[in-house]
Amino acid sequence: MDTRKSELNPELFDMMKQGKLSAGKILNxxxxxxxxxRFAVTPFIEKDKLEQIKEKTGVEPDILTWGDYFQTEIASRYFEKSEFEFKKILETIRFDLISAHLIFSGKPEYFQDSIRGQALISKSIDSTFWTLEDEEAIHLETLLEYYTQMGIGEKPLTISDRIWYESFELEKKQFNGIHRPRHNRSGFRKQNPDFKLQQS
Known part of the structure; x- marks a missing residue:
């Protein structure tokens, strides 16, 4: 786990200098x-691999943690979004991380296998013909990737995360259609199906 103070990754400095990232987006x-x-327990780069990189290049890579990875990926992909859309993308990621914890914590291995199996079936179908059930299956597989690769279930959810999650669900019901990050129709995931976890 990275012990550095949370900050903007050096890989994004050029974007900041070019004015592609507003102050609000940088803070987000x-x-x-x-x-x-805070959610991730599993390291983004294993210690032995990190040592190999340092030995080969003489320096540590800028992307050391899952937080670094998400930050640089989201910034580079969605910097052109409006402030509102950008913030909603980040809120949906938080919603997904909490959802992954709630859905998969304590579940047996066969439950995970069934999720992967259903997603495999849905992926064999042209996305043009996906039903809501297909979207849900593929989104659940993405949440499972979060859960397993990042080790999300190894730490309990905080009270503040639970409160935020419930309030976000309430907001969805009140403003239905503005933002719908449900498991079967995630605003971020449905619009950006190519965003995947890619561990170095």
Missing amino acids: LIALKELVD
């Missing part, structure tokens, strides 16, 4: 890194 990206690193 810093909060995103802090959030993801």
Whole structure:
């Protein structure tokens, strides 16, 4: 786990200098890194691999943690989004991380296998013909990737996360259609199906 103070990753400095990241987006990206690193238990780069990189290059890579990865990926992919859309993308990521914890914590291995199996079936279908059930299956597999690769279930959810999650669900019901990050129709995931976890 990275012990550095949460900050903007050096890989994004050029974007900041070019004016592609507003002050509001920078603050949200810093909060995103802090959030993801708080949820993630499994290291983004294993210690032995990190040592190999340092030995080969002489320096540590800029992307050391899951928080670094999410921060740089989201910034580079969605910097052109409006402030509102950008913030909603980040909120949906938080919603997904909490959902992954709630859905998969304590579940047996066969439950995970069934999720992967259903997603495999749905992926064999042209996305043009996906039903809501297909979207749900693929989204659940993404949440499972979060859960297993990041080790999300190894730490209990905080009270503040639970309260935020419930309030976010309430907000969805009140403003139905503005933002719908449900498991079967995630605003972020449905619009951005190519965003995947890619461990170094």
